[in-house]
Amino acid sequence: MKKNRKSLVIISALFLFIVLLSQCIHKTEVFNDLRGKAFAGSAACRQCHQAIYDSVLLSAHFNATAPATKENVHGSFNTGSNSFVYDKDTRVVMEERDSGLYQVVYVKGKEKKAYRFDITFGLRNAQTWLYWQDDKTYELPVSYYTSVHGWATSPGFSAKLPDFKRFIGRDCFECHSSNIRSELNASTAGITEVLVKSSLIYGIDCERCHGGGANHVNYHLEYPEIKTAKHIISIKSFNPQQKLDMCAVCHSGNDKLKIESRFKFRPGDTLSNFFMPSVRTGINDFDVHGNQYRLMSESKCFLGEKRMNCSSCHNPHTNATKDLAAYSQKCMSCHTDAGNNFCPLADSIGPSIKYNCIDCHMPKRPSEAISFQLPGNKETTSYLLRTHRIAIYSGEAKKKKDR
Secondary structure (H helix, E strand, C coil), X not given: CHHHHHHHHHHHHHHHHHHHHHHHHHCHHHCCCCCCCCCCCHHHHHHCCHHHHHHXXXXXXXXXXXXXXXXXXXXXXCCCCCEEECCCCEEEEEEEECCEEEEEEXXXXXXXXXXXXXXXXXXCCEEEEEEEECCEEEECCEEEECCCCEEEECCCCCCCCCCCCEEECHHHHCCCEEECCEEEEEECCEEEEEECHHHCEECCCHHHHHCCCHHHHHHHHHCCCCCCCCCCCCHXXXXXXXXXXXXXXXXXXXCXXXXXXXXXXXXXXXHHHCXXXXXXXXXXXXXXXXXXXHHHCCCHHHHCCCCCCHHHCCCCCCCCCCCHHHHHHHHCCCCCCCCCCCCCCHHHHCHHHHHCCHHHHCCEEEEEEEEECCCCCCCCEEEEXXXXXXXXXXXXXXXXXXX
């Protein structure tokens, strides 16, 4: 009898556990999101949108920030390839230890201090890292650059001495994460900004662009037979400027006076609610880093009747392809012989023009905002990015013609 009663208790406990687990899976309200109960968390999207979710998971947007692990830190930690030499006495060595990855300062061969890789910024072209110290984040002085396949100074850092005191506040997270809570802390030293570590939502997630999806997920789990999307923002319903502003909130530079935090931007908002109007007029020398929207807006392709937008060339659910032929085909959907607006150099360049319009009309340009130094090199190396001002660059056309 006691045995049966014990078995009944175990079965009841298991049943209760299964019920509670199913509620956690199907009721998104239990997800603890800094943005509120309307947000379900990106993982909830995978239940119905597996292919898109799995693609986004590998994208530079989703990995704009991530926990720093051996798997997502690109630089080498192998002896001989893991150090940055500042002078004959001072070097920073990238080391893997039992408690994580570190940038370790050595002076005359003796370890002075070790700073942990905590947060990875970036995925494809370059990576830099932050470390937590109490409730603040600071940038590590050595970054990794794909263009040189190695370690170099973090943007704006000196190659003379390692500096571990560059504070990184909430502003930088606004375009590299989906949210983080900041608070003002008053002390004898004054008022300082602190970050709540547990509140960080890494990367640009699904709901950063689609809005809170808790009601959408709950509804379609309850009514799976209904295929028309309910309780979610329809981006297709936006006007052209609203679509552009969704990208421009982070891709129109960082030199405008901000009125509201970018974290408050929701799909359908407009930039005018977040930034003071720019006073610049005419063609501007916008930096290629983070200014894709403003560069594109100065292009004839943007100003013409069809008024191209970001999604004319890019699928936001995937990484920007390196296949220049694919982009060239998009160009030729408008620029044709029949339309009398094809490249006048087509005959002299030959068939290859159909596979690469991009290098001529969107060449790579050095960024003034991002530059770095290699160890033992006093020269500053420019960080090259493709400009989004689509135009005629005579020098680039001549290079192609001379090949």
